[in-house]
Amino acid sequence: MPYQVGFCDDEVYQIKVNNLFLKEIASKNGYDFECHGFSSGKQLRNYLSSHHLDLLFLDIDLGDETGTETAAWTAQNFPDTIIIFVTGHREFAEEAFEVEALGYLVKPFDIKKMEHVLKKAMSRLEKKAVEESSAEIIITDENIKKKISHQDILYVERQQSKSIIVTRQREYQVYETITSLCERLGDSFIRINQGEIVNIKMIKEIKGNTVYLKSGKEMSIGRTYRKEVLAKYFG
Numbered sequence: 001m002p003y004q005v006g007f008c009d010d011e012v013y014q015i016k017v018n019n020l021f022l023k024e025i026a027s028k029n030g031y032d033f034e035c036h037g038f039s040s041g042k043q044l045r046n047y048l049s050s051h052h053l054d055l056l057f058l059d060i061d062l063g064d065e066t067g068t069e070t071a072a073w074t075a076q077n078f079p080d081t082i083i084i085f086v087t088g089h090r091e092f093a094e095e096a097f098e099v100e101a102l103g104y105l106v107k108p109f110d111i112k113k114m115e116h117v118l119k120k121a122m123s124r125l126e127k128k129a130v131e132e133s134s135a136e137i138i139i140t141d142e143n144i145k146k147k148i149s150h151q152d153i154l155y156v157e158r159q160q161s162k163s164i165i166v167t168r169q170r171e172y173q174v175y176e177t178i179t180s181l182c183e184r185l186g187d188s189f190i191r192i193n194q195g196e197i198v199n200i201k202m203i204k205e206i207k208g209n210t211v212y213l214k215s216g217k218e219m220s221i222g223r224t225y226r227k228e229v230l231a232k233y234f235g
Contacts, residue, residue, distance in 0.1 A: 002034040003125060004052055008044045008070070009059040009086065014107075015039070018057060018086075021111045025118055041070035048074065049234070050205040053081050055121050057105075060087040071101060077234055080128075082121050137184055139165065141172045148172065150188055154202050154215060156181055158195035190232050193222030206233060 005022060007015045015037040026033050036053070038044040041062055047053075056074065060067035071083050085104035102124070103117045135150040152167040158178050165172040165181075174181075182191045191197050192211055196219055204214045209226065211219045221229050 002032040003054040003122075004036065005033050006036045006038060006044065006047075006053045006056045008038040008041065008056065008062070008067070010039055010061075010063040011059075012037075012039060014059070014086075018114070021114050022118075024111060025115045029115075029119070029122075031118075031122060041065045041067070041073075044070060045073065048078060048081075050207065053078070054125055055082045055084070057084050057086050058101075060085055082124060084117055084121065135186075135188065137181075139172060139174050139176070141174060146172070150185065150199070151201065153185070153189075153199050154213065155199060155217075155219070156185075156189075156197040187232075190229055191225060192219055192229050193225055200233060203233065206230070 007018045009015050009018070019035050019037070022033055022035060025031065036047065038047065042065070044056075044058075058067050058071055058074075062070065067085070067087075071085070074081055074083060083101040085101050086107065086109075087104060088107040102121055105113055105117060136147045137150065137153075138145055138147055140146075148165065148167060152169065154166045154168065156163055156165050156178065158164075161175065162173045163176050163178055163181055165174065178191065178195060178197060182189060182197050185197065188201065189197050189199055190203075198211060198213070198219065202213050202215070204212045206212070206221075206229070209221045209223075211221060211229075213219070
């Protein structure tokens with residue numbers, strides 16, 4: 001699955017240049033990226049309301065807006081998104097670290113400088129991916145104890161007296177309550193209604209009271225769970 005990278009800059013030309021740099025760096029280092037461009041903080045915020053970014057290159061001077069305010073909002077609501085400031089002013093470097101940005105690039109910068117900071121970002125993303133892939137849950141299926149990786153689980157749903165754990169490969173039936181499973185699965189999962197739990201990584205977007213999974217499945221958010229779901233998914 002490609003890493004999602006965003007460029008937020010009020011200069012459209014700069015977004016195009018950054019895209020070209022990123023593609024060349026990706027080709028050289030074997031990275032897999034999907035790029036998204038935004039010409040304003042408002043456009044970026046609208047996108048993040050229903051999508052995810054792993055990495056964001058953010059211009060501090062966005063014309064009528066302040067990039068640092070956009071960065072602070074992003075860091076507060078989407079703490080997993082790595083922010084790298086892009087600026088024409090070195091004096092703004094201190095502000096980059098106030099919102100825990102990974103670093104900053106001073107315009108005009110060359111591809112080597114972008115590659116250097118991108119490698120730092122990728123190191124952090126890959127470390128996080130390894131940590132997530134090692135997370136497991138132990139269940140009893142057909143009287144046999146089995147380990148299931150969190151990253152393989154798409155969702156869990158209650159059917160009569162059983163809970164069905166749906167993974168990429170198969171389904172597991174367990175005599176364990178949704179509440180118990182939700183507690184054991186931890187923060188990587190969201191309980192969206194009385195009988196369903198969803199892996200956050202498997203969510204494509206949330207619109208209204210519907211959760212759309214990347215697999216194409218649609219699931220309804222229970223009224224009493226809506227506030228918690230939105231708070232957990234959007235930060």
